[in-house]
Amino acid sequence: MTHSNCPRCGGRLARDNNTGRCTPCQAAERDRLSVPPVVPASFWDHEPVRLALSERHLGRVIRAYRCHPYHGRVALPQSVVAGWLGITQAQLSRVENGPPLVHLDRLSHWAQLLRVPPESLWFRLPGQPRWAGAGAADNAHGDEQRGQAVVAVNVGEAPKQGGGATDRRRFNVLAALAGLAAGGHTYLLAGPAEVPGNISLEQVRLAGSLVDDLRQADAVAGADLLCDVAIHAHARLSAWAARASYSREVGDALQSALADLSIEAAWLAIDADRRSEARPYLHEAITRARIADDPQVEVRALTHLSLLIRESQPGESLHCAEAALRISAGWATPRLTTLLHLRRAPAYAVLGDASGFSREMTKARRELDRGPHEDDQGFVHFVNDQELKGIEGLSFLALGRAERAVQSLRAIIANPSPNHRRNQVYYTVRLAEAAYQQGDVNEAARIALHVLPAVRQINSKRVSQHLAQVRGSLAAPQQATTTTRQFVDAYDQAVSA
Known part of the structure; x- marks a missing residue:
């Protein structure tokens, strides 16, 4: 049965109109091939759309969106639609007909791109209160149980098979784990170690959301406290994937x-200065991303791998960033492209190639000047x-x-970024190192003394190790001044406290 009225404006269609849209509405949305249209609130009440949302399957939501009568006959x-989403038509077909997506970055990005009402979603968009939306009512009982969860987890009590020092290391993340427990992740972080008989999509969805919550907790507690949490959760979920029963979907x-969890575990290992533990997780992430046909995850893994091996294998670091640039061509945002050039620039510097470094920095600066983009991924x-x-x-x-290093790093101190405190502290410590290399030991000591309390607060062993190197340099007898002794004494007192 054909419509006699335009589904967009309600106007009467001409008898010979076979498009399903009146002429004014067709003219108003001539750009629909480049951007998603702004749809009315009633759009989301269409039964196929509502059914797809209730099934918690964004691929089916997209298919119902495409076939909505609002768009015409x-x-x-x-x-x-694949062009809007930054993927190929074949990839969209797999998204629509395959298993539900669980990757939160992609879920959030596509839902926001299509302007799906937050209250209709089963996951939390960035900036929303936890468990907001349609999923909240469905999970009310589960949330009550999660609220009673223990928030201090002892990985030392985890099963001892195959974890080595990690399994034996005790930790207590207090407030940070309170947030993780509130997110429903205690089934991966604590409780019985037995592998469940079956794994459900709900458990997979929660595992996907754990990465987002780990990032937030990392900002509060630091990688030193959370690295074991991520590794333990990854080991638990991997054991379930290997030994439990579940559908192909x-x-x-x-x-x-x-x-995604592998990448987060690798990053936390890097920041906790446990670099040898990071690389296997990144290799695993690349393999799984290819199996899942998820280029965004693969690019993230390559970006982290480029960072990890920059000092030891700068040539390979360049290749990793170049591969990420190649894979992301056509859909990378300016910020992502900036980051990939910033991965290549210091690798050239480690290789002693000043022209290569300068070239990559010019490209990075040009991309950064293009500004943020609505498609920017969280990382x-x-x-x-x-x-x-x-x-x-x-x-x-x-x-x-x-x-020149002092000039660049001092510019950070003069114009701090309050939302990225760890990086601010890290670069301040590196400024102290640059001042020392420049020969100004008193300035190095003053900077190091000023940043010492902040280093103790952020729980990043990567940062702490750099400050320890500054302390070692300034403690040499030939560097002894009133200022350097003041820093060395304060540092030693803080470490022994």
Whole structure:
């Protein structure tokens, strides 16, 4: 049965109109091939859309969106919608007909792109209160149980098979784990170690949301406290994936969730200065991302791998960043492209290639000047002018140009970024190192003394190790001044406290 009225404005259609849209509405949305249209609130009350939302399957939501009568008698082509989403038509077909997506970055980005009402969603958009939306009512009983969860987890009591020192290391993350427990993650962090008989999509969805909550907890507690949490959760989920029973749909969904969790575990290991533990997780993430046909996860893994091996294998670091640039061509936002050039710049510096470093910094600065984008993934939000100046400073240090390094790193101190405190502290410590290399030991000591309390608060062993190196340099007898002794004494007292 054809419509006699335009579904967009309600106007009467001409008898010979076979498009399902009146002429004014067709003219008003000629750009629909490039951007999603603004749809009325009633759009989301259409029964196929409501059913897809209730099934918690964003692929089916997208299919119902494409076939909505609002768009006319002919559904929106997959190629058009795939273009909006930054994927290929074949990938969209797999999204619509395959298992539910569990990757929160992608879920949030696509839901926001299509302007799905937050209250209709089963997951939390960035900036929303936890468990807001349609999923809240469905999970009310579960939330009550989660609220009673123990928030101090002892990984030392975890099963001892195969974890080595990690399994034996005790930790208590207090307030940080309170947030993780509130998110419903205690089934991965504590409780019985037995593998469940079956894994459900709900458990996979919660595992995917654990990464987002770990990032938030990391900002509060620091990687030193959370590294074991992520590793333990990854080991638990991997054991379930290997030994539990589940449908093919659930098995496919596990790939993206485990890949994302692997990347987060690797990053926390890097920041906790447990670098040898990070690389296997990144290799696993790349493999799982390819199995899941998820290029965004693969690019994230390559970005972290480039960072991890920059000092030891700068040539390979360049190749990793180049591969990420190649994979993300066509959909990378300016911020992501900036980050990838910032991964290449210091690798060139470590190789002693000043022209390569300068070329990559020019590209990074040009991309950063294009500004933020609504498609930015969560992991690139730290990419700003402070980060650019910081990477520039580190690269000058690697090139042996301490004076230029001091200039770049001091610019960060003059214009701090309050939302990225850890990076601010890290680059301040590196400024002290640059001042020492420049030969100004008193300035190095003053900077180090000023930043010492902040270093103790952020729980990043990567940062602490750099400050320890500054302390070792300034403690040498030939560097003894009133200022250097004051810092060394304060440092030793803080470490022994």
